[in-house]
Each structure stands twice: as C-alpha cells, then as structure tokens.
Amino acid sequence: MVTLDLEVANNESLKQWNENLMNIRDTVLPESLGKVKSQKEGIKIFKEEIANLRLSMKQSADEIKITVDTVLDDNTTNLDIMEASILGEMAEQEKESEDYILYLEKKIVDYSIDMSTWKPSELVMTFSKEIENDILITFPELTEPRVPTFTKGIITKEKVGRLFGFIKPGTDPRFPKYNDETGPDGTLIVLCPQPVIMEPTGFVTKVDGYHTVTTEEDLLYTD
Template sequence: MDQVPDTAQHYIECDTGSCRNFSEFYGNTCHQRICDHCEQPHRKNNKIHNIVPYQERKRKLPSEKCKIHPTQEIDVNCKVCQDPVCSICFTSHHKRHDKSDLETIYNDILHRCQKEITMIWKTLIPEAKNNVESLVKEKENIKSEIAKIRVSMKKRADELKEAVESVLLDNYKKMDEMENSVLYDIGKQQKETENYKNYLEKIISDYESKMSSIKHTELMKFQLDISLATLKMSRTSEPKLPTFTLGTLNKEEIAKQFGEIE
C-alpha cells in the first residue's frame, strides 16, 4: 500500500510499528504513512526525515535493477547524459558529471502528469461531455428543421401539381367546346346530305314510275322536272380540328416557381 491515489476514499492506516490510526502525514524519506499520534516521535527519532501532509507526499521510486550491476537499484540521474543509472555506474562512468535525485525527478513528472490528469477530469471531460450533449441536440434540431423543409417542399409540389391539373382541366373544357362545335357542324352537314340523297332517290323513283306507264305520244314531250343546279349539292367544308402545340418544359423556370434550397 505504498501508493494510494489522491482520490482514494478508504481508511489510510498508519504503518509506523503496530499503529493503525488514520494517517495524516507521510515520510518522504522513509515512505511511511504516519498518523498524528506517531508524527512527533517519528520526527524525534528521524531528524533528517522529510515529513509532509499526506496529500503532498512523494511516491516511492519503482524498483528497477541495473543491467550491469544486477544487485543495485537504479536511483541516480546523470544531469549531463540524462541517463538513469545506479550508484556504482555513476561513480565509475560519470565521475565528473553532476547528478540529481531520480526519485525527485520521478515525482516531479508524476506531479505534472497528475496536474494534467486533474485538469482533464475537471475541465476537458466536462467540456467534451457538454459538447457531445450540445451536438446531439443540434442533430435533433437539424433533423426537425429538415423535416419541416421536406413538408414545405411536398406542399409546394402538390400546389404545382394542382396548378398543372387546373391548366389541364381548362384545356379539356376548351377541347369539349371545340369538339361540340365541330360535331354540330358535321351533324348538320350529315343531315343535309341525307336529305339530299333522299331527294335524289325520290326523283329516280318518280322517273321509274312515270316510265312504266307513259304513252309513246307523251314520251316525246316528257322532261324531268329538275335542273342540274338542283342535282348538284354544295361541297361540304372540311372540319377544322383543334391542334395542340407542346410548350417548352424549362426545368430552371419550374425550379424558380418551386423554390430554392439555400
């Protein structure tokens, strides 16, 4: 239990002798947790020890053996070479170099990292969470607004369809009027032609009836009581049918009438 997170909520026991009271202090030299009761005796017995409040403690340097001297711990940092080495290596190969306490460097790094981690937890993560929530709401708003636009576009399309349908119905009405007019004229000519045909058939019938009983003396004086002008019927006029000229479908003009997306 040498390293207890700053955020730990469990009971931190004093590990000085058999004492198990709550620890308020920490010995950065001996790496022991110290309670308020043991703090003064510990200072008295270990005058060179650095005792600080528990939250200001230094973490114990993790154990790592030197590859050249397996029985030695790496505990020194060469300031010139910036290499962590054991005491023997430093004495042998870094005689004229300055050294620094590796544990101090280790704790400085941990302190900076912990500060960054705390900032991440307290600032960046809440900001990111708020941004995510904001983006979720923004997505829903966008979906809602686009749905409204789609409804508006559909309504406009229906209006254009109704307009086209109205134009079609107006043209149908005109066509009906033209059709009735043309059919009326043709019907009138048809009736006149049938009457004329009946008239000609009557002339033939009267002629054949007359010829069957006429005397020779009367035949010389017989004349049909008709004239060429009567026999000739005026030529019927050709019906004038309506024509339909396709208009130019201009997609750009239709798009202007429909509306634009910006």
C-alpha cells in the same frame, strides 16, 4: 531550511493540484457535459429540420402537380367543347347530305313513268311545264372540320426548378462554437479534443504547480 522550503513547495503543489481537480470537476466537466448535451440536441434539431425540408419539397412538388393537373383539366374541357361544336356541325351536314339523297331518289321516282303508254307529243304536252320549272337542287355545301391544335410549351428543368425552389447550404450554425474559456480563478482553460495528461514541472527555485499538456507536450495551462 531546505526541508521547510520543500514542505512549502509540496503544500503549494498539492493546493494547485486540488484547485485543478476542482476546476475540472466543478467547471470544465459540467460545461463539457452541457456542450455534449447541446450537441446532441443540435443533431436532433438538425434531423428534424432536414425532415421538414423534405416535407417542404414534397409539398412544393405536389403544388406543381396540382397546377399541372388544373391546366390539363382546363385544356381538356376546352377541347371537349370544341369537339362537341365541330361534331354538331358535321352531324348537321351529314343530315343535309342524307336529305339530299332522299331528294334525288324521289326525283328518280317522279321521272320514272311508263313512256310506252304515252305518245311523245302527249308526254311533252303534259310534262313540259314541270320539266321547265323543275330546277335540280345542288348537293349541299360541306366544310372540312378544323381539328384544334395544341401548342406544346417549352418545359425545362431550369424553369420547373424556379417554380419548385432550390436547396442550398445553410448559413446558420447549429452546434456551439468551442472557444477558450477562463476559469473562476482567472486561469486559462482550453477545451482540446486531444487527450491530456498532467505532468509536474519540477521544483527548482519557485513552485510553479502543474501544467496541462497534450500528448505532443504542448502547454495548455499555466499560472
């Protein structure tokens, strides 16, 4: 009778052993391989998205640079227009000043006569009207050019950062969550990163099969 019980126990143990082996081979291993594959794909996608983030930041920086260049071009154009207008006015005033010098030089020539050939009374009689009617033109009015001013804007890292955008930690996980699963026969399967070993439970009154335990002897599998 004892021999029969032992044979039954051995058969049940071998059956349980085979079931565990099949469960690992047909379920746990494929699922684990699938998760490893998914993890590798997740890493690939993660790297691609990081590259896209770098590209987006570069594009944002380029857009800011383009905008700054546009503002610079607009202000430079306005400054060129102001410069041309002011230089035009200054050129006109310079021409008026040069004309005035010519006018004075002509006056000097007009008044430069040989007085030795004239008697004073004759000189006064001849040129009195010209002297009385000759009004000396004053020097043309000159205006000082007003140089345009540049009011520098307040540029701070915070203001540029708001235009540029911010990078912050993500909220959506990219890797599968490793949860406990249930085998096809209803047994509990725990995917544990620690190495596992198979140890027999012993045969006392009822055959319990095999338990999966960690190297710290923590029970992971039971009927």
